[in-house]
Amino acid sequence: MKTPARFSVLLVLFILCFTARVNADIISDSVPDGTADRVNNNDFIGLLDGVSPNQIGGLNVNFPGAVPAGESFQLGDLVGRDINATSGSRSWNYQLILPADAVAGTGFTNISFAGHAFERATNNLEGIDQIQWELYLNNDVTPVQVGGPAAGSDWSTFDVNLSDPGGSTITSVRVVFTVTGFNGGGEWFVTRGLLQAEYQPIPEPLCFSLLSMVCLGLMGRKRKLC
Numbered sequence: 001m002k003t004p005a006r007f008s009v010l011l012v013l014f015i016l017c018f019t020a021r022v023n024a025d026i027i028s029d030s031v032p033d034g035t036a037d038r039v040n041n042n043d044f045i046g047l048l049d050g051v052s053p054n055q056i057g058g059l060n061v062n063f064p065g066a067v068p069a070g071e072s073f074q075l076g077d078l079v080g081r082d083i084n085a086t087s088g089s090r091s092w093n094y095q096l097i098l099p100a101d102a103v104a105g106t107g108f109t110n111i112s113f114a115g116h117a118f119e120r121a122t123n124n125l126e127g128i129d130q131i132q133w134e135l136y137l138n139n140d141v142t143p144v145q146v147g148g149p150a151a152g153s154d155w156s157t158f159d160v161n162l163s164d165p166g167g168s169t170i171t172s173v174r175v176v177f178t179v180t181g182f183n184g185g186g187e188w189f190v191t192r193g194l195l196q197a198e199y200q201p202i203p204e205p206l207c208f209s210l211l212s213m214v215c216l217g218l219m220g221r222k223r224k225l226c
Helices: 003-022 205-225
Strands: 025-029 037-040 043-047 078-081 090-097 109-119 130-137 145-147 157-166 172-180 188-199
Touching: 025 090, 090 188, 109 130, 109 172, 130 157, 130 188, 145 157, 157 172, 157 188, 172 188
Parallel strands: none
Antiparallel strands: 025 188, 037 043, 043 078, 078 188, 090 172, 109 157, 109 188, 130 145, 130 172
């Protein structure tokens, strides 16, 4: 009469181990890498490490003019003002590398990036003032998707969403944020984003060890009952 109960225990353990095996983990990056440059409190690009007052590297930075309705500065925002990018665009990267605990022969799947930006509400952007996000897979030099306001358009806020299904050969993902212009007249921008992807981790060995121990224990108990 106890045999069904034993099999029930085994079945539950098997389901738990199988679920742990097939469930994907999510890896993400919300802090872009790039070269910060603070000439003074009116000429800068970098990540905010202070708000009220706004600061980069512990030093105050200024954002003249109005902030668009509903927007606010947040710690970790990538910001820039009068950055003189006309001589060469500035780029910051979000990046994911396939973890070492990924199952062999698998790669990133369900890759997505969500970004948001806003700029001085009382300022009219010029044709050279542009922001852009590009999604790259592995070491490809051509992006699989590009997003951003049209060159020369005047915007106050902008949202971007990039995605790719990924696959077994995708072991690295990056999103490159590029800003061009914003080089005078108190022009500034604020942006933030989240890059994430799923991957299949190697099952926890403890789960299968426990399953083996329970099987051996039940087998031994069965022998004693015979």
